[in-house]
Amino acid sequence: MIIEVDNLVKKFGDLTAVDGISFSVERGTCVGLLGPNGAGKSSTVRVLQCISPATSGSARVLGIEASLAARQIRARIGVVPQDNDLDGDLSVWDNMTVFARFFDIPRKIARERIEAQLSFMGLADRRKSRIDELSGGMRRRLLIARALINDPMLLILDEPTTGLDPQMRHVIWQQLRGLKGRGLTMVLTTHYMEEAQQLCDSVIIMDKGRILRIGEPLALVKELVGDEVIEVRNHVNAAEIERALGGLEYGMETFGDTVYITHMDVAAVMARVTASQMHAILRRPATLEDVFLKLTGRGLNE
Amino acid sequence: MNNSLASVGYRTYYVWLRNAVSYRRFILPTFIASIGEPLLYLVAIGIGLGSYLGAIDGMPYLTFIAPGLVVSAVMFTSAFECTYSSMVRMTIEKVYNAQLATPVSAEEIVAGEILWGMTRGAVSGIIMLIMLAIFGLAHSPWIAAYPILWIAVGFLFSSLSMVITSFARNFDFFTYYFQLFISPMFFFSGIFFPLDRFPPAVKTISLFLPLTYAVDASRALMQGNMGWQLMIDTLALLIPGFILFVYALHRMKKRIIK
Ligand SMILES: Nc1ncnc2c1ncn2[C@@H]1O[C@H](COP(=O)(O)OP(=O)(O)OP(=O)(O)O)[C@@H](O)[C@H]1O
Numbered sequence: 430m431i432i433e434v435d436n437l438v439k440k441f442g443d444l445t446a447v448d449g450i451s452f453s454v455e456r457g458t459c460v461g462l463l464g465p466n467g468a469g470k471s472s473t474v475r476v477l478q479c480i481s482p483a484t485s486g487s488a489r490v491l492g493i494e495a496s497l498a499a500r501q502i503r504a505r506i507g508v509v510p511q512d513n514d515l516d517g518d519l520s521v522w523d524n525m526t527v528f529a530r531f532f533d534i535p536r537k538i539a540r541e542r543i544e545a546q547l548s549f550m551g552l553a554d555r556r557k558s559r560i561d562e563l564s565g566g567m568r569r570r571l572l573i574a575r576a577l578i579n580d581p582m583l584l585i586l587d588e589p590t591t592g593l594d595p596q597m598r599h600v601i602w603q604q605l606r607g608l609k610g611r612g613l614t615m616v617l618t619t620h621y622m623e624e625a626q627q628l629c630d631s632v633i634i635m636d637k638g639r640i641l642r643i644g645e646p647l648a649l650v651k652e653l654v655g656d657e658v659i660e661v662r663n664h665v666n667a668a669e670i671e672r673a674l675g676g677l678e679y680g681m682e683t684f685g686d687t688v689y690i691t692h693m694d695v696a697a698v699m700a701r702v703t704a705s706q707m708h709a710i711l712r713r714p715a716t717l718e719d720v721f722l723k724l725t726g727r728g729l730n731e
Numbered sequence: 732m733n734n735s736l737a738s739v740g741y742r743t744y745y746v747w748l749r750n751a752v753s754y755r756r757f758i759l760p761t762f763i764a765s766i767g768e769p770l771l772y773l774v775a776i777g778i779g780l781g782s783y784l785g786a787i788d789g790m791p792y793l794t795f796i797a798p799g800l801v802v803s804a805v806m807f808t809s810a811f812e813c814t815y816s817s818m819v820r821m822t823i824e825k826v827y828n829a830q831l832a833t834p835v836s837a838e839e840i841v842a843g844e845i846l847w848g849m850t851r852g853a854v855s856g857i858i859m860l861i862m863l864a865i866f867g868l869a870h871s872p873w874i875a876a877y878p879i880l881w882i883a884v885g886f887l888f889s890s891l892s893m894v895i896t897s898f899a900r901n902f903d904f905f906t907y908y909f910q911l912f913i914s915p916m917f918f919f920s921g922i923f924f925p926l927d928r929f930p931p932a933v934k935t936i937s938l939f940l941p942l943t944y945a946v947d948a949s950r951a952l953m954q955g956n957m958g959w960q961l962m963i964d965t966l967a968l969l970i971p972g973f974i975l976f977v978y979a980l981h982r983m984k985k986r987i988i989k
């Protein structure tokens with residue numbers, strides 16, 4: 430196991446950000462931490478990074494108990510933080526070389542790795558640029574390149590693609606899949622369910638500091654939602670739909686002006702809803718987003 | 732507290748190095764600023780005011796104030812570096828955040844910042860001394876011992892300023908520090924007037940101002956009056972400096988780690 434978390438609690442004063450969670454991460458896998466704003470994702474990964482002490486419980490990373498004193502852990506992991514902390518006073522190249530020194534990487538090896546990482550991330554021709562001359566996507570790729578400088582055994586990414594355009598997001602996914610292909614273990618937090626589905630072998634869905642579910646993305650979708658979802662918008666009332674579907678087995682959830690029908694024999698349900706002249710009907714494959722919303726609730730819950 | 736000191740290792744140098752690499756871009760502008768300020772004091776106060784005051788303690792006024800300027804320049808630069816500049820790095824540029832995610836410890840970040848404050852202070856001291864030499868005011872062979880004094884003064888004021896930064900909620904806080912502590916110290920530590928000409932109350936206060944000992948030591952070096960007092964002066968800077976250093980490590984760590 431690369432990570433073993435057991436009953437981890439993290440408090441800030443009276444506020445409990447992480448409320449007794451347990452999970453583990455196997456070597457070579459990618460695990461996603463999902464959860465609404467304030468769920469405790471960043472608080473959790475900051476404990477794993479050994480930059481924030483746990484209040485109680487234990488977190489073992491690379492077989493060592495995570496603590497502020499655990500320099501060995503920090504030396505062997507790479508971190509892409511949620512908030513950009515590239516050094517605005519330094520050029521792209523100096524950002525990388527200065528960072529390499531923090532890890533005691535000999536200059537010659539550092540230079541080779543920096544060359545390799547910058548070209549892997551498509552930044553080779555920006556080495557002289559200052560950070561404020563880079564686009565948001567370039568900064569994020571530089572953060573990833575920087576996180577790889579120490580050839581880590583574990584890469585922790587806190588919302589690696591938030592705020593990026595779809596093209597850039599796909600580019601980053603490609604690169605992360607490449608890293609995973611080389612056997613790198615990854616933990617990532619994200620608000621994009623598609624990102625989790627594309628990259629993660631398993632996801633941990635959190636809310637209010639607790640874990641709601643852990644599982645493989647597809648298995649969770651199948652179990653909690655089914656294969657497809659039928660959305661009926663602008664419905665008159667849920668009772669009418671229940672009447673139309675009488676006798677069939679299905680799951681139903683209402684939010685705002687939409688009824689979501691799940692877990693069903695799709696053909697049979699479709700036949701009934703079309704026959705009953707309901708309109709604004711959308712039939713689509715079920716996704717991790719349905720799972721997420723089902724578990725964490727559809728309304729504002731912060 | 733012992734723990735804090737034990738966490739300070741060689742990576743302190745890497746934190747210092749980061750600041751040095753970033754400083755390369757600013758060498759010229761800060762160099763010009765560092766020459767401008769001493770020139771102002773030397774010309775306006777030393778030559779202008781000095782021509783009215785005549786001799787103090789049997790020496791021309793300019794000769795009297797010169798030693799104080801060599802150490803007050805160190806004080807101002809170190810204090811500025813470890814308040815405003817450190818706070819920018821900590822809160823705006825998030826430099827400490829990035830460093831924390833590496834094998835560098837929180838204590839090494841703080842120690843590296845203090846070492847850098849001392850470095851900047853020493854550079855100001857050197858520039859001031861060169862200016863004085865150009866004005867023909869520095870010829871004692873004892874000026875070779877200045878590095879010790881610069882280290883002691885820089886260590887004390889960098890550490891003190893780091894403690895101030897650990898308490899600062901915002902940048903306004905530093906205005907109070909400079910206006911209520913650093914600037915008064917500049918005027919009441921015997922740079923511009925001999926301490927025995929102050930009223931006794933002021934003289935007593937000045938004994939609690941660390942810069943007083945730095946000025947005294949600097950005068951001894953520049954005039955070649957070596958004696959026991961120089962030892963006392965140096966200890967009067969190093970001992971509180973060390974206590975503040977350990978306290979700064981402790982306080983700043985609490986502020987950086989959440
Ligand atoms: N340094 C801190 N001091 C006090 N409270 C904090 C601190 N960091 C986080 N919190 C609180 O802990 C809770 C969890 O925050 P955390 O940043 O871990 O959530 P998150 O899941 O990463 O959210 P987001 O998706 O918005 O990034 C929040 O209520 C937050 O306000």
Ligand SMILES: [Mg+2]
Pocket residue numbers: 470471472511587
């Ligand atoms: Mg977060």
